[in-house]
Amino acid sequence: MRAVVYPDHGVLPEVAEVPPPRCPDDGVVVAVRATGVCRSDWHAWKGHDPVPLPHVPGHELAGVVAEVGPDVRRWSVGDRVTVPFVCGCGQCAWCAAGEAQVCPRQTQPGFTGPGSFAELVALHAADLNLVRLPDAVDFVTAASLGCRFATAFRALTAHGSVEPGSWLAVHGCGGVGLSAVMVGAALGARVVAVDVSPAALGRAREVGAEVLLDARDPGAGTDVAERVRDVTGGGAHVSLDALGSPATAVASVMSLRRRGRHVQVGLLLGEASTPPLPMDRVVAQELEVYGSHGMAAHEYPAMLALIEDGTLRPELLVGEVIDLEAAGAALAAMDRPRAGSGMTVVSLP
Numbered sequence: 621m622r623a624v625v626y627p628d629h630g631v632l633p634e635v636a637e638v639p640p641p642r643c644p645d646d647g648v649v650v651a652v653r654a655t656g657v658c659r660s661d662w663h664a665w666k667g668h669d670p671v672p673l674p675h676v677p678g679h680e681l682a683g684v685v686a687e688v689g690p691d692v693r694r695w696s697v698g699d700r701v702t703v704p705f706v707c708g709c710g711q712c713a714w715c716a717a718g719e720a721q722v723c724p725r726q727t728q729p730g731f732t733g734p735g736s737f738a739e740l741v742a743l744h745a746a747d748l749n750l751v752r753l754p755d756a757v758d759f760v761t762a763a764s765l766g767c768r769f770a771t772a773f774r775a776l777t778a779h780g781s782v783e784p785g786s787w788l789a790v791h792g793c794g795g796v797g798l799s800a801v802m803v804g805a806a807l808g809a810r811v812v813a814v815d816v817s818p819a820a821l822g823r824a825r826e827v828g829a830e831v832l833l834d835a836r837d838p839g840a841g842t843d844v845a846e847r848v849r850d851v852t853g854g855g856a857h858v859s860l861d862a863l864g865s866p867a868t869a870v871a872s873v874m875s876l877r878r879r880g881r882h883v884q885v886g887l888l889l890g891e892a893s894t895p896p897l898p899m900d901r902v903v904a905q906e907l908e909v910y911g912s913h914g915m916a917a918h919e920y921p922a923m924l925a926l927i928e929d930g931t932l933r934p935e936l937l938v939g940e941v942i943d944l945e946a947a948g949a950a951l952a953a954m955d956r957p958r959a960g961s962g963m964t965v966v967s968l969p
């Protein structure tokens with residue numbers, strides 16, 4: 621089969637002929653029809669995240685079941701499916717409790733094994749991890765859900781418990797941040813979008829933000845958290861750090877009103893992993909601090925129903941659609957992310 625492969629970190633990924641994946645007994649092989657290009661793949665390619673080499677990237681996929689292992693009960697050849705970027709093992713207490721997104725033995729296509737920049741990809745524990753796609757959701761849109769959009773949805777529903785009329789602050793309007801703006805607005809929240817890029821803020825406005833704050837605006841005079849507290853009449857009920865930096869994590873917590881909820885969605889890697897959060901304020905104002913890591917398959921139907929009825933329109937966040945030959949260059953181009961541009965999705969015939 622054809623797949624996009626890199627032999628070593630930093631070497632331009634190219635299409636090559638590779639052996640097809642073996643179908644796991646408890647899993648399936650999916651014929652990939654669309655797969656998203658994500659900054660997490662770029663981190664792995666750069667060597668920030670260890671992956672086996674040579675490597676096939678890709679973890680945001682949708683396609684058609686092409687082969688089914690003997691232990692699989694729920695799926696058949698021809699089913700249209702997608703999958704969370706975290707796949708649970710299907711055997712541990714966390715998976716049994718519906719918390720596959722934190723399974724200690726999780727697999728992630730494109731990280732723990734070959735990914736979906738390929739004609740075929742193997743997925744483990746299919747009965748637990750696969751998600752059936754409604755006919756109304758096309759493959760490109762479905763591929764845009766598995767990572768940033770589902771993560772934003774779960775951050776706001778399971779952790780943020782966003783309610784109509786409440787204030788939501790979103791710090792960082794890249795892919796996951798814009799997804800959070802769209803989901804928050806669709807859930808009836810009043811959204812304050814924070815970024816340093818006018819282009820990103822413009823996109824945030826288009827997908828539902830009510831207030832735009834340029835975190836670097838020299839004329840504003842006060843720090844951005846104070847400005848969020850001002851425009852929300854005392855602070856946001858829920859605030860997300862969708863970027864992942866010590867500054868945005870702190871600003872998100874400081875944006876909250878009393879009893880507010882901070883959700884950390886952006887990854888804080890390496891030296892950034894211990895931001896100086898104001899825990900005195902967390903205690904005195906009884907703030908809640910959550911981490912959010914994807915979304916388990918059983919939680920997808922609620923999100924898909926809102927996509928089917930048009931409440932959520934993730935297709936608006938998709939930018940370029942490219943073919944497999946262009947995928948390697950698109951991944952390498954994430955060296956220079958373009959604020960406000962939509963996500964790139966690879967479409968396969």
Ligand SMILES: [Zn+2]
Nearest residue numbers: 709712715723
């Ligand atoms: Zn598990």
Ligand SMILES: [Zn+2]
Nearest residue numbers: 658660680767
């Ligand atoms: Zn991703």
